[in-house]
Structure formats: structure tokens, C-alpha cells
Amino acid sequence: MYKTASGEEIFIIDGHTHFWDGSPANHKNIHGKQFIDCFYAYHTGLSPKEEVWPKEKFEKYDAQTMYDDLFVRGYDDMAILQPTYLGDFYKEGFNTTERNATMKNKHPDRFILNGAFDPRDGSKGLEYLHVLAERYQLKGVKLYTAEWRGDSKGYKLTDKDSYKFLETAQKLGIKNIHVHKGPTIIPLNRDAFDVADIDDVATSFQGLNFIVEHCGLPRLDDFCWIATQETNVYGGLAVALPFIHSRPGYFAHIISELLFWIGEDKILYGSDYGIWTPKWLIDKFMAFELPEEVTKETGQTLSLQTKKKILGLNAAKLYGIDIEAQKIKLGYQSAAKPAYA
Amino acid sequence: MGLGYILVSRELLVDRSEEVWRQLHTVVDPELDEPVTDMGFISRAEVDADDCVHVDFRLPTYWCAANFAYMMADDMRTALRALPWVRKTNIVLGDHMYADAINNGVAQGLSFQETFKDEATGNLDELRRTFLVKAFQRRQEALIKHVLSAGFTANRVVGLSIAELRAINFVDAQGGKLRERYMERRGVISASATDDLAFVSAEGHSLPELELSSYLAALRRVRANAEFNGALCRGLLEVRFDMTTPLSGKTKPGCRTAAATAQQ
Numbered sequence: 001m002y003k004t005a006s007g008e009e010i011f012i013i014d015g016h017t018h019f020w021d022g023s024p025a026n027h028k029n030i031h032g033k034q035f036i037d038c039f040y041a042y043h044t045g046l047s048p049k050e051e052v053w054p055k056e057k058f059e060k061y062d063a064q065t066m067y068d069d070l071f072v073r074g075y076d077d078m079a080i081l082q083p084t085y086l087g088d089f090y091k092e093g094f095n096t097t098e099r100n101a102t103m104k105n106k107h108p109d110r111f112i113l114n115g116a117f118d119p120r121d122g123s124k125g126l127e128y129l130h131v132l133a134e135r136y137q138l139k140g141v142k143l144y145t146a147e148w149r150g151d152s153k154g155y156k157l158t159d160k161d162s163y164k165f166l167e168t169a170q171k172l173g174i175k176n177i178h179v180h181k182g183p184t185i186i187p188l189n190r191d192a193f194d195v196a197d198i199d200d201v202a203t204s205f206q207g208l209n210f211i212v213e214h215c216g217l218p219r220l221d222d223f224c225w226i227a228t229q230e231t232n233v234y235g236g237l238a239v240a241l242p243f244i245h246s247r248p249g250y251f252a253h254i255i256s257e258l259l260f261w262i263g264e265d266k267i268l269y270g271s272d273y274g275i276w277t278p279k280w281l282i283d284k285f286m287a288f289e290l291p292e293e294v295t296k297e298t299g300q301t302l303s304l305q306t307k308k309k310i311l312g313l314n315a316a317k318l319y320g321i322d323i324e325a326q327k328i329k330l331g332y333q334s335a336a337k338p339a340y341a
Numbered sequence: 342m343g344l345g346y347i348l349v350s351r352e353l354l355v356d357r358s359e360e361v362w363r364q365l366h367t368v369v370d371p372e373l374d375e376p377v378t379d380m381g382f383i384s385r386a387e388v389d390a391d392d393c394v395h396v397d398f399r400l401p402t403y404w405c406a407a408n409f410a411y412m413m414a415d416d417m418r419t420a421l422r423a424l425p426w427v428r429k430t431n432i433v434l435g436d437h438m439y440a441d442a443i444n445n446g447v448a449q450g451l452s453f454q455e456t457f458k459d460e461a462t463g464n465l466d467e468l469r470r471t472f473l474v475k476a477f478q479r480r481q482e483a484l485i486k487h488v489l490s491a492g493f494t495a496n497r498v499v500g501l502s503i504a505e506l507r508a509i510n511f512v513d514a515q516g517g518k519l520r521e522r523y524m525e526r527r528g529v530i531s532a533s534a535t536d537d538l539a540f541v542s543a544e545g546h547s548l549p550e551l552e553l554s555s556y557l558a559a560l561r562r563v564r565a566n567a568e569f570n571g572a573l574c575r576g577l578l579e580v581r582f583d584m585t586t587p588l589s590g591k592t593k594p595g596c597r598t599a600a601a602t603a604q605q
Contacts, residue, residue, distance in 0.1 A: 034403040034438070041402065045576040153460075187462040189453060191471065192406045218372070218573070221475075221566035225559075240569075247572050253565040261562065297561070 001332065002075040002282055002311070010286075010308050011323045013112075013315040014070060014079035014278060016178075016213060016238045016270025019103045020095035023060040031148070032089040043275050046242035051280050061274055063103055071110060074278030076271070077312070077330065078321065080112045082142040082178060088149060097132055104136075109329045112319055114140040114178065117169070119161035120149050126168055133172040139319055140176035141169060142213075146192075153186040157197040166205055176318050178236065180213045193219045195226060202230040209318055211268060214239035215258060224261035234318070235262055237310065238272035244284045252294045259300040268318075269311045282311070357388045357426065364420040365396070371412055371469060373571045374476035380571075381578055382413070384435075393429035394421050399436055401577035407439040408465055411456065414447040436581075470529070474543050475563050477526040482560035484523040485540060485553075487516050499540060499548040503527070506539035 002010040022036030036059055044052050057065070070076040081100035085093045093099065097115045104113040115132040117125055132138055146154045155162065157179070169177065181195055195216045202210050215235035216223025227233040235258055243251040258267055269285075271278045290302050316323055327333055365386060366378045377383060377398065385397035396417055400410060414432050421430045432447050434440045446456025453464050488498055491511060503524075511517050527533045531545040540548055548556055578584065 031438075038402050038404060041577050041580040045580040186460050188407050188457050189461045189463045189465055189468060190408075191468055192408070218566070218570045220569065221562040224562050239573075243569070243572070246576065250565075250569050250572050254569055257562055257565050260558070298558075 013312040014076040015268040017079040017273040142178040157201045199226040227262040234266045238270040256298040256300040264306040368416040371472040401574040480523040484519040495553045501539040504535040
């Protein structure tokens with residue numbers, strides 16, 4: 001919970017967190033090392049110096065560390081666990097639904113557990129999706145379209161099999177499809193980060209919400225255009241938000257473009273933990289004001305109400321979280337005030 | 342006489358090194374529309390005694406798109422081969438998932454399709470054009486904004502011919518620079534004879550006066566995205582590589598004289 005200077009409380013739902021194992025013992029090959037190294041470069045490149053972790057902690061952190069970083073030291077009230085399998089790079093997978101479930105089981109009221117599917121897994125994959133949905137009552141999945149699988153170096157949401165899986169997800173009541181775009185490598189002559197397939201499936205599956213992680217970056221321009229056309233397309237702020245520290249000017253431009261094109265009701269905060277941590281992200285976001293010249297250019301403002309939506313209200317709507325009831329579950333306040341209070 | 346020969350030879354090498362850097366400076370990262378030299382991608386550029394140019398380059402991540410990496414390597418090769426004295430080029434991409442394939446393909450002068458065979462379904466013309474159009478849009482937005490701020494009305498801006506744009510006498514140096522950069526990409530869209538419209542949309546249409554501000558808002562998105570990506574790439578590159586070696590920060594043409602002699 002974040003408390004403003006005037007005492008107002010803001011309920012925070014972190015839309016994007018991971019409980020991964022990127023340690024050398026889990027690497028299957030060089031790609032496993034390169035993958036976690038790339039994440040670590042994002043972490044060290046964009047975090048404030050005093051928030052940079054040693055490599056070993058970054059490669060693998062335990063459940064208590066994650067809990068403390070999010071909810072004790074950080075301001076998160078709830079967090080969505082998003083899996084990233086990477087079975088071709090990591091022996092036990094990088095960050096599977098099952099691994100995330102161990103976090104969820106320890107702190108059921110803190111976490112929303114999302115699953116995943118991969119359309120290339122065919123009928124076995126469909127079975128697995130049924131199992132996950134039943135076992136964990138999934139409301140969302142995270143798709144990583146760039147995942148390597150044998151000779152395949154990624155897939156598109158418009159692939160025939162993707163449609164099958166999306167239809168199944170819809171039937172199983174999985175409404176929120178988080179998409180991490182790119183780099184979908186093959187065919188190599190095409191743009192690896194193209195977001196056009198999101199446009200297509202968002203039109204075809206009106207009953208689903210598509211939350212595009214890091215707002216389609218590095219194709220934010222194309223993403224904004226798509227999100228303007230489609231009522232069921234949302235943008236997750238991971239990767240964009242940390243710029244608030246290292247390059248606040250760029251962050252100001254990006255957030256005002258997002259507000260201009262997709263609007264305050266469709267932007268979701270996400271720390272992308274363990275790449276970044278909620279404490280400093282939210283301290284800086286709450287203190288942030290759009291520079292006057294940006295407001296003049298785009299006509300956008302970043303009011304307290306807008307921040308509240310981005311930090312929690314929008315995600316609460318997508319996942320059906322009753323914030324007042326949730327506060328009671330988390331022990332923030334008792335259900336009924338005693339008569340003598 | 343021996344000493345005299347060495348001195349001449351050194352001067353020649355310095356000139357050649359400068360020429361090499363000037364040529365490399367014309368190669369842009371297609372996604373970012375910024376020279377590979379300014380981005381810090383070049384980690385080595387040397388001329389050997391056999392007039393072979395050796396260039397090593399690196400990218401912000403191991404996973405950077407192979408197609409853009411190939412384009413940059415291929416463009417470097419073409420730019421260097423344009424120098425009449427260059428007999429050979431040896432361009433080497435390091436620390437990249439497709440390094441071997443790209444290095445071999447470019448060394449043998451293979452097309453993109455030949456380099457990647459089954460992994461590609463064609464060459465890079467369409468992708469290249471997509472990003473040239475984005476570069477055009479970004480440069481156009483910057484220039485139109487500048488022209489408007491110089492006192493031109495929307496009505497006047499949308500009707501300017503190329504000759505009239507060229508004739509504008511900007512009071513500041515920035516205006517001339519933006520115009521030059523824009524004109525480098527104007528031909529990507531359509532013919533650009535002197536009496537053609539200076540400003541057209543990506544589809545080649547004239548710009549409607551009343552909708553100029555919403556048109557510019559759409560282009561602003563392209564600019565914000567490219568600037569953000571540029572900043573991200575710089576940050577990642579800095580984390581990944583030692584950027585304080587004598588090479589970096591001195592990569593613009595004309596700044597290379599001191600380091601150029603060190604190689605021999």
C-alpha cells in the first residue's frame with residue numbers, strides 16, 4: 001500500500017512478476033546463460049545504482065526475498081505471477097507455472113497465478129492447458145511468442161494453432177492474455193517485433209483481453225495505433241517504467257503517448273520483478289510529473305487518479321479483484337468497525 | 342629517405358583511416374535511424390598493409406534482430422568498397438546468436454536469402470522500406486515542427502514545393518540540418534523534383550491543412566518510439582561492453598587521427 005503525503009491510500013497490483021531460476025546449474029546451453037545475462041543487463045542498465053543486485057542474487061532468489069521485495073520493502077499489495085518456460089534453454093524451465101505456484105501456495109491472497117500455453121505443443125499442449133486451468137483456476141495466461149522450440153524460433157498469434165488455443169482459453173474462462181512480443185526470429189527477413197498479429201486476434205476474440213507487455217516495445221508506435229483501434233487491448237508498463245530513473249524525459253514522452261493513444265484505463269503497472277523492484281519504481285512514479293512542454297504538446301496530464309488506475313484499479317477490473325474485500329483478507333482492516341470505535 | 346617514406350606512409354594511413362570512419366558514419370542502424378558510429382557499435386576499424394579494412398562491431402544484446410545486424414554489416418561492406426583503394430573488407434560481428442552466419446554471408450558477398458536459406462522467406466527489401474518510411478516520418482515531423490515554429494502557417498507548410506523548402510532561410514543552423522536530413526529520405530516516398538510537394542504522407546498524398554496537427558501527433562509516436570529505443574540500446578551496450586576504450590567517443594569522422602596511427 002502506498003500512502004500519499006495527504007494520507008490517501010493507493011492499492012497496488014503489480015501486473016508482471018517472476019519467480020525464476022536462471023542459475024548456472026539450471027542452464028541447458030549457452031542460450032540459458034545469454035538469456036539471464038540479457039535480463040541482468042536490463043537490470044543494471046536501468047536500476048538506480050544502489051538498487052543493483054549481485055549477479056548471484058539475480059540469477060536465483062528465494063521466495064522470502066521476493067515476498068519482502070514486493071510486499072514488505074515494496075508497496076505492492078498483490079502481484080501477478082507470469083510464467084516464462086524456456087524449456088530449450090533451462091533444464092527445469094526458467095519460470096514455470098508450477099514453480100510460480102509454490103509462491104502462490106505460500107501467500108494465496110497476495111498472488112494471482114497465471115498459466116501459459118504454446119500453440120506449437122499441439123493436442124498435448126491443449127491437455128496441459130486444461131490441467132492448469134482446473135488446478136489453478138486460471139484467469140490469465142502469459143504468452144512468450146519468441147520462445148525457441150526445437151527448430152522453431154517463435155510463433156505468431158495468427159498461426160492456425162494459436163487460434164485453437166485462444167478458443168480453448170476462452171472456453172475455460174481464461175480472459176486475460178498477456179503477450180510478451182518478440183523477438184520472433186523466423187522467418188529472419190520479417191520484423192521480429194511486429195505487433196500486427198495482436199490486432200488480428202483482438203478483433204477475432206472480443207471476449208478476451210490482450211495485455212501487451214512493455215507496450216509493444218520496441219514497436220510502441222505500431223502498438224499505440226493498434227490499441228486505439230481495439231477496445232480489448234491493454235499496455236503493460238514493464239521496461240518503459242524504469243526509464244523514470246535513468247531517462248525521465250523519455251519516460252515522459254512514452255507515458256504521454258500511451259495516455260494520448262490508449263488512455264488511462266488501459267495502462268497497467270508491472271515491475272517485471274526480479275528485473276526491477278517495486279519500491280523505487282513506485283516512489284519515483286508517485287513523485288513524477290509530466291514536464292510542461294510534454295503536456296503542452298500532447299494535451300495529457302498524469303493526475304493522482306490516473307496513477308491510481310495504472311497502479312491497481314485497471315488490473316483489479318481485469319482480474320475481478322474487489323479491493324475493499326481484498327484489504328480485509330490481507331488484514332489491513334477489520335470487516336466491521338467495533339461499535340465503540 | 343627511409344624516414345621520409347615512413348612519414349608519407351603514416352600520413353596516408355591517417356587519411357585512409359579517416360576515410361574509413363567517414364564511410365562507416367554513413368551506415369545507420371535501420372531501426373534507430375542513427376549512424377552505427379554514433380551508437381558505439383564499431384569496436385575496431387583498421388586498414389592493413391594489403392589495403393584490407395578490418396571492422397569489428399557489436400550490438401546491445403546477443404538477441405538483437407539478425408536481419409538488422411546483417412543489414413548493417415552488408416551496408417558497411419558496401420560503404421567501404423566504395424573507396425577506390427579498398428581491396429578487401431573483413432567485417433566481423435561479435436557476441437551475437439547469428440554471428441557466424443552473418444560473418445560468413447557478408448564475407449562471401451552472399452544475399453540475405455543465400456546466407457540464411459531455409460530460415461528466411463525472402464530478402465530484406467520490405468523490412469528495409471518499412472524502416473526507411475519510419476525514418477522519413479520522424480525526420481519530417483521534426484522539420485515541419487521547426488518550419489511551423491519559424492512562423493509558417495499550416496496552409497503554407499502543406500503547399501510548399503521542394504524548391505520553396507530549399508529556399509527557406511532559417512535563422513538557426515538547426516533548421517538547415519533538419520531540412521538536409523529530411524531531404525535524404527524524401528525520395529523514399531515518391532519522386533522529388535523541385536516543383537513536387539515538399540511534404541507528403543507515407544502514402545505519397547498531400548497533407549490536409551486542417552488535419553495537420555493530428556497528422557503530426559501520429560508522427561510524434563514514431564519519434565518517441567525511436568528515441569526510446571535508441572536510449573535503451575545505448576544503455577544496454579554500455580552495460581555489456583567496456584565503452585571507455587580509446588575507440589568509443591571518438592567515432593565521428595575527423596576525430597580519428599590520433600588513434601589511427603596506433604594500429605601500425
